[in-house]
Amino acid sequence: MLRILNLETGYGRLRVLKGVSLHVSSGEIVTLIGANGAGKSTLLSCVAGVVRPWAGEVVLNGRPITGLPPEQVVASGCSLSPEGRQVFGPMTVRENLLMGGYVRRGERGREETEAALEEVYGLFEVLRQRRDQLAGTLSGGEQQMLAIGRALMARPRLVMMDEPSLGIAPRVVQMIYETLPELKRRGMTLLLVEQNARAALRVADRGYVLETGQIVCEGDSEELLGNREVQRAYLGKDYRRIDE
Amino acid sequence: MSAEQALQYCLAGVTVGSIYAIVAIGFNIIYNTTGIINFAQGEFVVLGAMTAISLHTVTPLPLAVAGAVAITAAAGGLIGAGLTRAVKRPTVLRLIIVTIGLSIVLRAAVLHIWDEKVRALPFFTGTEVSSVGFFGARITPQALWVLGICAVTVAGLTLFFRHTLTGRAMRACAANRTAAGLCGIPVGRMVTLSFTLSAAIGALAGCAISPVTQTQYDMGAPLAIKGFTVAILGGMGNSLAAVAAGLLLGVLESFSICIFPLAYQHAVSIAVLLAVLVFRPSGLFGSRDVSALKEH
Numbered sequence: 001m002l003r004i005l006n007l008e009t010g011y012g013r014l015r016v017l018k019g020v021s022l023h024v025s026s027g028e029i030v031t032l033i034g035a036n037g038a039g040k041s042t043l044l045s046c047v048a049g050v051v052r053p054w055a056g057e058v059v060l061n062g063r064p065i066t067g068l069p070p071e072q073v074v075a076s077g078c079s080l081s082p083e084g085r086q087v088f089g090p091m092t093v094r095e096n097l098l099m100g101g102y103v104r105r106g107e108r109g110r111e112e113t114e115a116a117l118e119e120v121y122g123l124f125e126v127l128r129q130r131r132d133q134l135a136g137t138l139s140g141g142e143q144q145m146l147a148i149g150r151a152l153m154a155r156p157r158l159v160m161m162d163e164p165s166l167g168i169a170p171r172v173v174q175m176i177y178e179t180l181p182e183l184k185r186r187g188m189t190l191l192l193v194e195q196n197a198r199a200a201l202r203v204a205d206r207g208y209v210l211e212t213g214q215i216v217c218e219g220d221s222e223e224l225l226g227n228r229e230v231q232r233a234y235l236g237k238d239y240r241r242i243d244e
Numbered sequence: 245m246s247a248e249q250a251l252q253y254c255l256a257g258v259t260v261g262s263i264y265a266i267v268a269i270g271f272n273i274i275y276n277t278t279g280i281i282n283f284a285q286g287e288f289v290v291l292g293a294m295t296a297i298s299l300h301t302v303t304p305l306p307l308a309v310a311g312a313v314a315i316t317a318a319a320g321g322l323i324g325a326g327l328t329r330a331v332k333r334p335t336v337l338r339l340i341i342v343t344i345g346l347s348i349v350l351r352a353a354v355l356h357i358w359d360e361k362v363r364a365l366p367f368f369t370g371t372e373v374s375s376v377g378f379f380g381a382r383i384t385p386q387a388l389w390v391l392g393i394c395a396v397t398v399a400g401l402t403l404f405f406r407h408t409l410t411g412r413a414m415r416a417c418a419a420n421r422t423a424a425g426l427c428g429i430p431v432g433r434m435v436t437l438s439f440t441l442s443a444a445i446g447a448l449a450g451c452a453i454s455p456v457t458q459t460q461y462d463m464g465a466p467l468a469i470k471g472f473t474v475a476i477l478g479g480m481g482n483s484l485a486a487v488a489a490g491l492l493l494g495v496l497e498s499f500s501i502c503i504f505p506l507a508y509q510h511a512v513s514i515a516v517l518l519a520v521l522v523f524r525p526s527g528l529f530g531s532r533d534v535s536a537l538k539e540h
């Protein structure tokens with residue numbers, strides 16, 4: 001589904017990714033964990049076309065998408081739910097979702113967009129109740145659901161989520177995490193970035209650990225959960241407290 | 245002051261105010277898409293009027309106006325497209341500064357193509373001495389034209405921004421450019437479209453007001469300041485509020501003449517602008533909550 005080869009990028013002269021390679025197979029949930037500033041968001045932004053790659057290759061479904069602008073990446077079936085939610089504050093919930101389906105503009109697209117809208121409402125019932133409310137006035141958890149729903153509106157085959165648990169009450173985090181296996185069942189592939197490693201590894205099939213711009217460790221979720229290094233660095237006491 | 249006199253001042257204010265309003269609407273379109281204030285908006289107004297005046301020497305008036313709107317829109321679109329390509333990191337502040345430069349270039353271009361002579365389009369209906377009676381006071385029919393065009397554009401724009409996918413996508417670009425891109429919205433093309441649209445409306449405004457104000461190459465800047473004041477006064481981005489604010493400012497200015505010397509007329513609007521910026525930056529009709537949501 002997604003193959004990243006020796007990806008390098010950064011901001012100005014700051015080199016953030018120092019040759020990252022990873023792959024996500026069709027139907028998998030893969031998580032990318034790592035500390036603050038490791039470059040996780042940069043990696044997703046680079047795949048999504050927001051940050052330009054310096055070197056390396058990104059291949060989606062056998063097609064190179066390296067350095068394509070965001071709208072073309074979305075059109076090729078890969079959507080990002082960005083870090084910090086980034087909803088359109090002065091627009092209603094429904095309008096936010098409609099924007100997610102923008103790639104299908106045109107007559108034929110309208111019906112499919114309505115269907116996608118129903119799917120998202122089915123997944124997150126609150127969004128249906130709040131559909132005419134301005135997105136900026138939603139709670140953090142509701143905004144996160146909206147950001148995910150908006151990414152789903154394009155009916156992507158690969159969904160990338162950047163820290164969906166960031167600054168959200170544990171109960172809501174749990175609720176959002178419960179939808180992930182459901183998305184997988186519907187045939188979607190997921191690349192999940194998290195600092196909350198325990199929650200992420202619990203739903204994921206495989207994981208990668210990113211440290212200062214390099215993959216230092218990879219493996220099945222159980223393997224990583226049992227790995228000493230990972231336990232010490234990412235599953236320490238602090239993380240347990242957030243999670244439980 | 246007699247009631248009749250007061251009414252006459254009011255109508256004079258409405259005439260001027262409708263001119264401010266129609267210029268203000270142009271500001272709102274680019275603002276609604278990019279969050280930037282296009283300081284070259286006044287130049288679009290002049291360019292539109294000048295083009296129509298030239299075209300009118302060979303074609304009938306409606307055709308000349310339509311042609312001028314189309315030509316100015318194309319120029320606006322080219323500028324928008326050039327802007328999105330040329331400015332590497334298009335922050336709001338950078339783009340605003342670029343539009344200031346752009347206004348200077350456009351003014352020079354208009355001076356070069358035409359000259360510094362004062363020109364005017366003929367009145368759309370009647371002549372400069374014809375007027376419509378209104379409870380004993382009189383108003384020029386051109387003011388009614390301007391108001392009518394305001395009403396139609398505001399209605400059209402409201403429908404466009406609230407209910408069409410493209411209009412909503414333009415608002416999404418202003419709310420969060422990165423997120424708009426991530427939704428698959430081609431942000432650059434939306435910016436180009438917003439410049440095209442607001443140039444078209446600027447040109448239409450220029451044609452509508454030319455018979456009353458007349459047109460000279462350097463009248464863009466003062467018009468833009470008035471339009472900007474009105475756009476702020478109404479609450480940036482809200483065209484209906486801009487019309488209300490325009491009429492209010494026009495009437496205010498008109499009555500200020502009976503109190504202050506004529507020379508202070510423009511100071512009134514600047515004072516209003518400063519007062520609004522200090523005390524109510526979201527505008528008279530803008531909701532504070534909504535403008536807080538727009539903070540990037």
Ligand SMILES: Nc1ncnc2c1ncn2[C@@H]1O[C@H](COP(=O)(O)OP(=O)(O)OP(=O)(O)O)[C@@H](O)[C@H]1O
Nearest residue numbers: 011014016034035036037038039040041042043195
């Ligand atoms: N827009 C930017 N301009 C300059 N530097 C940036 C920018 N965005 C990120 N960085 C830098 O790049 C590095 C990696 O940032 P990134 O956001 O990818 O980390 P992250 O792994 O997502 O961290 P977190 O878990 O805190 O979200 C950091 O050192 C950060 O300061």
Ligand SMILES: [Mg+2]
Nearest residue numbers: 040041042083
């Ligand atoms: Mg991050």
